[in-house]
Amino acid sequence: MLAAVDVRTVLKRGALVAAANWQVTVIQFMAESTFKMLLSVPVAGGVLLVVLVLGRELPEVFSAGIRESATFVATALAAEPPALISFLLAFAIVGLAGSAFMFLLKGGTVAVLAQAERDAAAVEEPPLRLEPFWTAARFSVRGYDLGCRRYFRRFLRLGLILILVYLASAASYLAVLLHGAEWFTGGQFGWTAIAGIGSTVLVAWVTLVNFLYLLIQMVVVVEDCSVRSATRRVGKFLRAEPRLTFGVFGVVLLLVAGATIVSLIATTSLGLIAFVPLVGLAVVPLQLLAWLFRGLVFQFLGLSALSAYLTLYRRYQAP
Numbered sequence: 001m002l003a004a005v006d007v008r009t010v011l012k013r014g015a016l017v018a019a020a021n022w023q024v025t026v027i028q029f030m031a032e033s034t035f036k037m038l039l040s041v042p043v044a045g046g047v048l049l050v051v052l053v054l055g056r057e058l059p060e061v062f063s064a065g066i067r068e069s070a071t072f073v074a075t076a077l078a079a080e081p082p083a084l085i086s087f088l089l090a091f092a093i094v095g096l097a098g099s100a101f102m103f104l105l106k107g108g109t110v111a112v113l114a115q116a117e118r119d120a121a122a123v124e125e126p127p128l129r130l131e132p133f134w135t136a137a138r139f140s141v142r143g144y145d146l147g148c149r150r151y152f153r154r155f156l157r158l159g160l161i162l163i164l165v166y167l168a169s170a171a172s173y174l175a176v177l178l179h180g181a182e183w184f185t186g187g188q189f190g191w192t193a194i195a196g197i198g199s200t201v202l203v204a205w206v207t208l209v210n211f212l213y214l215l216i217q218m219v220v221v222v223e224d225c226s227v228r229s230a231t232r233r234v235g236k237f238l239r240a241e242p243r244l245t246f247g248v249f250g251v252v253l254l255l256v257a258g259a260t261i262v263s264l265i266a267t268t269s270l271g272l273i274a275f276v277p278l279v280g281l282a283v284v285p286l287q288l289l290a291w292l293f294r295g296l297v298f299q300f301l302g303l304s305a306l307s308a309y310l311t312l313y314r315r316y317q318a319p
Helices: 007-020 022-053 058-062 066-078 081-119 130-136 141-184 191-223 227-240 242-273 279-317
Strands: none
Touching: 007 022, 007 081, 007 130, 007 242, 007 279, 022 081, 022 141, 022 279, 081 130, 081 141, 081 191, 081 279, 141 191, 141 227, 191 227, 191 279, 227 242, 227 279, 242 279
């Protein structure tokens, strides 16, 4: 049990638990990278359809910026319904299969961290020593596999609900972009202002949805209950521990935002180095290292937050 309950202590314990089970960070990073690579396959196929089937030229497609190129490809596909249907079908198949793979692995990840947080000693209490730290190391291939198998169906059901929420949110966002100026302001504000406000609301909404999605996953594993029951218990948990839970959420959100800014600065700096003769040859491996480091850091922050929520939920369950 925690000696002092505050956001800093909870996050420290969560980070140490995640660090002791570093294998799940690597697994999640590799799975997410694989998922993104799979999604790029139908996108590349769409470009090839435009280039080969629709009689376009490759330099013509990529002569403008990324936004203009994407608009050009979308317009060209929309002009040919069979090509557009083939592209959307391929993207949907890859997206659903990759998402199911991610849901499968997330069950093992949450199961390992839940056991690790439950069995860990007071690793957050100074001084930091290896003996209590290793009490949090509970990763094993067998345990991870059992977690994946045990919770896959429930995580798949929850994930499909999440996908439906994403699709509804995207449809609402597109509707606001197309008709928002007429619906909400009567034409007083331009499209740029409506797009900025809509994008801000969409980002905030998706962030909140992902937060609740993570909590429901956590409760499904800890309580070994259904998705519906876990949703009700998450509501009770948030009403009982709002300050600490949203405090952890806010701090992790700030850390992710800071890491994103640092990542953008580093990427821009590497882009400037690329123009220097000879020295620019080192940019490619540096970019690969930066991509690897950035992905692992983001995964570690997410799993640290999950471990912190597990600590708070265990405290909430205590008499």
